[in-house]
Amino acid sequence: xxxxxxxxxxxxxxxxxxxxxxxxxxxxxxxxxxxxxxxxxxxxxxxxxxxxxxxxxxxxxxxxxxxxxxxxxxxxxxxxxxxxxxxxxxxxxxxxxxxxxxxxxxxxxxxxxxxxxxxxxxxxxxxxxxxxxxxxxxxxxxxxxxxxxxxxxxxxxxxxxxxxxxxxxxxxxx
Amino acid sequence: xxxxxxxxxxxxxxxxxxxxxxxxxxxxxxxxxxxxxxxxxxxxxxxxxxxxxxxxxxxxxxxxxxxxxxxxxxxxxxxxxxxxxxxxxxxxxxxxxxxxxxxxxxxxxxxxxxxxxxxxxxxxxxxxxxxxxxxxxxxxxxxxxxxxxxxxxxxxxxxxxxxxxxxxxxxxxxxxxxxxxxxxxxxxxxxxxxxxxxxxxxxxxxxxxxxxxxxxxxxxxxxxxxxxxxxxxxxxxxxxxxxxxxxxxxxxxxxxxxxxxxxxxxxxxxxxxxxxxxxxxxxxxxxxxx
Ligand SMILES: Cc1cc2nc3c(=O)[nH]c(=O)nc-3n(C[C@H](O)[C@H](O)[C@H](O)COP(=O)(O)OP(=O)(O)OC[C@H]3O[C@@H](n4cnc5c(N)ncnc54)[C@H](O)[C@@H]3O)c2cc1C
Ligand code: FES
Ligand code: FES
Numbered sequence: 001x002x003x004x005x006x007x008x009x010x011x012x013x014x015x016x017x018x019x020x021x022x023x024x025x026x027x028x029x030x031x032x033x034x035x036x037x038x039x040x041x042x043x044x045x046x047x048x049x050x051x052x053x054x055x056x057x058x059x060x061x062x063x064x065x066x067x068x069x070x071x072x073x074x075x076x077x078x079x080x081x082x083x084x085x086x087x088x089x090x091x092x093x094x095x096x097x098x099x100x101x102x103x104x105x106x107x108x109x110x111x112x113x114x115x116x117x118x119x120x121x122x123x124x125x126x127x128x129x130x131x132x133x134x135x136x137x138x139x140x141x142x143x144x145x146x147x148x149x150x151x152x153x154x155x156x157x158x159x160x161x162x163x164x165x166x167x168x169x170x171x172x173x174x
Numbered sequence: 175x176x177x178x179x180x181x182x183x184x185x186x187x188x189x190x191x192x193x194x195x196x197x198x199x200x201x202x203x204x205x206x207x208x209x210x211x212x213x214x215x216x217x218x219x220x221x222x223x224x225x226x227x228x229x230x231x232x233x234x235x236x237x238x239x240x241x242x243x244x245x246x247x248x249x250x251x252x253x254x255x256x257x258x259x260x261x262x263x264x265x266x267x268x269x270x271x272x273x274x275x276x277x278x279x280x281x282x283x284x285x286x287x288x289x290x291x292x293x294x295x296x297x298x299x300x301x302x303x304x305x306x307x308x309x310x311x312x313x314x315x316x317x318x319x320x321x322x323x324x325x326x327x328x329x330x331x332x333x334x335x336x337x338x339x340x341x342x343x344x345x346x347x348x349x350x351x352x353x354x355x356x357x358x359x360x361x362x363x364x365x366x367x368x369x370x371x372x373x374x375x376x377x378x379x380x381x382x383x384x385x386x387x388x389x390x391x392x393x394x395x396x397x398x399x400x401x402x403x404x405x406x407x408x409x410x411x412x413x414x415x416x417x418x419x420x421x422x423x424x425x426x427x428x429x430x431x432x433x434x435x436x437x438x439x440x441x442x443x444x445x446x447x448x449x450x451x452x453x454x455x456x457x458x459x460x461x462x463x464x
Pocket of ligand 3: 101102103104105106107108138139140141142
């Protein structure tokens with residue numbers, strides 16, 4: 001069967017990328033197969049596990065529950081885009097590493113994307129809010145205690161970085 | 175798994191969307207948030223020949239509150255309605271949306287999509303049914319407004335006809351001194367409910383119950399609305415015996431058993447949740463008066 005193909009343009013991690021895909025190409029598969037960004041993982045393909053979570057215009061979404069054509073013209077951030085330009089891991093990535101919040105790492109890209117967006121909107125979450133934030137992502141080996149610790153640790157790192165930047169700005173201004 | 179092949183349409187105006195839907199007829203499916211349709215496609219439980227992606231149609235994401243209620247457009251995401259100051263006029267919307275899946279799913283899923291999907295375990299159909307709301311359906315050449323009581327026709331079945339697009343849903347406001355609550359039990363947080371009850375209670379000036387209604391999920395093919403006013407009122411809300419209301423609810427529902435829960439357990443659970451929801455709704459109605 002000859003399927004119609006559609007040209008899609010996505011801005012992925014700040015870079016404009018193009019792909020020509022059939023309508024049924026999932027965004028997760030477009031990222032992995034068409035664009036070679038295999039950091040986004042695919043577990044269940046029905047929205048339950050959260051491994052495929054990416055940021056669509058800054059908001060976390062399941063990339064397995066979206067067609068690449070629907071994302072045409074939008075900005076996507078994948079786990080590959082979370083580190084800073086110089087390759088330095090982001091506060092959330094550092095916290096996951098420090099707190100041993102991963103074992104096999106299969107679920108990690110989804111957690112990192114979801115937590116990054118969560119802490120941007122809620123920089124100092126309560127225990128309950130942090131739990132709610134990760135409750136849509138499944139991890140089959142680490143257990144959730146260290147993941148929760150990492151969420152709070154990331155909030156700490158983020159806060160201290162903001163403070164440091166403010167002090168630097170003040171000193172620079174003086 | 176991967177979705178089966180289909181012809182993809184991405185209309186950019188409402189007129190174009192209705193034209194495409196009219197031509198596709200029974201072979202066409204609307205794609206809104208995709209949080210129910212794409213899992214079905216991925217599992218190959220659905221194989222429509224045409225997918226009409228309405229995400230680019232302008233003007234469908236409105237959330238408008240008036241004196242008489244809140245109208246939610248087809249592209250208003252669960253998360254947008256949850257955060258919307260307009261929708262806050264009707265606390266039941268937020269009370270129910272917190273229970274719909276997970277925050278990440280709510281970023282894409284739409285309220286109107288939930289209604290059309292008509293899952294008997296879903297929260298938003300129960301809210302629409304409890305409030306006596308309606309869904310506006312547009313087709314090439316006309317629109318019609320269908321009341322909740324006629325809209326939900328069976329499990330995963332609604333009054334939507336081939337060629338129609340649900341453009342908005344209307345959730346009517348409750349009279350003064352009313353309160354609402356939604357309680358459910360699910361196996362895991364964010365899962366569909368094993369049982370759930372939405373309640374609305376209205377009090378008079380002396381804080382006696384003048385109206386009390388519940389809508390139950392997961393205990394029938396469609397949301398089951400039970401008017402429990404006579405079982406509650408017109409005693410003062412504080413002393414109202416919610417047990418009698420719960421008994422009335424247990425009598426009215428016809429739950430089925432499955433691997434998650436037996437029919438008896440669902441009936442019991444619904445009674446317990448009805449008491450909690452009615453009590454909290456009455457307290458909220460009281461709070462509004464205070
Ligand atoms: C892991 C997971 C857990 C979930 N848990 C819950 C839960 O606890 N409670 C709950 O209520 N839901 C739950 N959902 C479903 C979620 O709320 C969906 O978003 C919702 O049911 C459908 O909305 P949608 O916009 O995504 O619709 P879509 O998936 O795009 O469409 C669903 C159906 O409705 C039709 N449709 C959608 N919009 C329109 C329209 N405007 N006009 C005509 N037809 C239309 C489509 O053709 C399709 O048949 C869950 C989903 C997932 C993936
Ligand atoms: S692969 Fe997308 S949620 Fe599991
Ligand atoms: S680290 Fe293995 S699944 Fe989470």
